[in-house]
Amino acid sequence: MDCCKNKDYTIDNEQLAHFAKALGHPARITILNFLGAMDSCYFGDLHNELPIAKATVSQHLKELKEAGLIQGEIEGPRVKYCINRENWEKAKDSFDVFFDSCKVKATCCD
Amino acid sequence: MDCCKNKDYTIDNEQLAHFAKALGHPARITILNFLGAMDSCYFGDLHNELPIAKATVSQHLKELKEAGLIQGEIEGPRVKYCINRENWEKAKDSFDVFFDSCKVKATCCD
DNA sequence: AATACTGTTCGTATTTTTGCGAACAGTATC
DNA sequence: GATACTGTTCGCAAAAATACGAACAGTATT
Numbered sequence: 415m416d417c418c419k420n421k422d423y424t425i426d427n428e429q430l431a432h433f434a435k436a437l438g439h440p441a442r443i444t445i446l447n448f449l450g451a452m453d454s455c456y457f458g459d460l461h462n463e464l465p466i467a468k469a470t471v472s473q474h475l476k477e478l479k480e481a482g483l484i485q486g487e488i489e490g491p492r493v494k495y496c497i498n499r500e501n502w503e504k505a506k507d508s509f510d511v512f513f514d515s516c517k518v519k520a521t522c523c524d
Numbered sequence: 525m526d527c528c529k530n531k532d533y534t535i536d537n538e539q540l541a542h543f544a545k546a547l548g549h550p551a552r553i554t555i556l557n558f559l560g561a562m563d564s565c566y567f568g569d570l571h572n573e574l575p576i577a578k579a580t581v582s583q584h585l586k587e588l589k590e591a592g593l594i595q596g597e598i599e600g601p602r603v604k605y606c607i608n609r610e611n612w613e614k615a616k617d618s619f620d621v622f623f624d625s626c627k628v629k630a631t632c633c634d
Numbered sequence: 635a636a637t638a639c640t641g642t643t644c645g646t647a648t649t650t651t652t653g654c655g656a657a658c659a660g661t662a663t664c
Numbered sequence: 665g666a667t668a669c670t671g672t673t674c675g676c677a678a679a680a681a682t683a684c685g686a687a688c689a690g691t692a693t694t
Contacts, residue, residue, distance in 0.1 A: 438545030
């Protein structure tokens with residue numbers, strides 16, 4: 415019986431999966447693309463780019479914020495969003511390492 | 525009323541989100557890391573690396589297969605899994621382009 | 635052909651995600 | 665201070681993801 419395996423996921427794998435999960439929805443990808451391409455990044459602009467209700471947009475933004483990929487800043491009555499540079503690089507690096515470390519060997523499945 | 529927005533996500537964004545979603549679980553990251561590092565990649569080996577039931581492992585493998593990131597091949601009574609090179613490169617490129625195209629501008633949020 | 639081994643599929647339970655409208659809180663304007 | 669505007673939070677519904685054991689199907693061995 416394999417009742418005593420007690421294996422856990424590594425912190426790195428958890429972190430990468432967490433980043434990936436945050437990117438795992440087209441609305442959130444669209445948001446990040448928009449934030450990367452534009453200078454003005456108010457909530458309304460983002461909402462305008464997306465085919466979903468503002469409550470839902472707000473929720474996606476919350477998730478991206480919790481993943482650390484973006485940050486928001488209150489500006490008068492509006493909220494300005496932008497990419498969190500530090501964590502963005504961290505995520506980029508994580509994916510880079512992951513895709514490289516999984517370099518396929520010639521001996522596998524050939 | 526914004527009832528006529530009719531905006532859709534682009535194919536590219538959908539595709540990237542789909543890849544990201546497939547990577548959005550530590551078990552699947554672990555599987556891919558293992559497949560990238562080992563030559564032998566039978567189901568049993570993968571199951572042995574993970575703290576979850578075999579039915580669940582099989583399900584994660586199915587998802588990775590459906591995302592196109594891995595492929596399985598029946599070998600006698602066992603099943604040999606490996607990374608799908610072609611789509612692996614495609615995913616890697618998608619993430620590369622994404623992270624680069626979202627290069628943060630100096631004017632945003634500073 | 636019975637047995638052992640390997641992995642998938644099925645049925646189900648639980649949790650999480652996604653989505654929306656309504657209500658709310660804050661700022662600005664009249 | 666009423667009104668308009670902006671965005672978040674709340675409450676809820678529907679769908680998807682995660683997980684498991686049991687049952688199954690296939691191969692190999694006895």
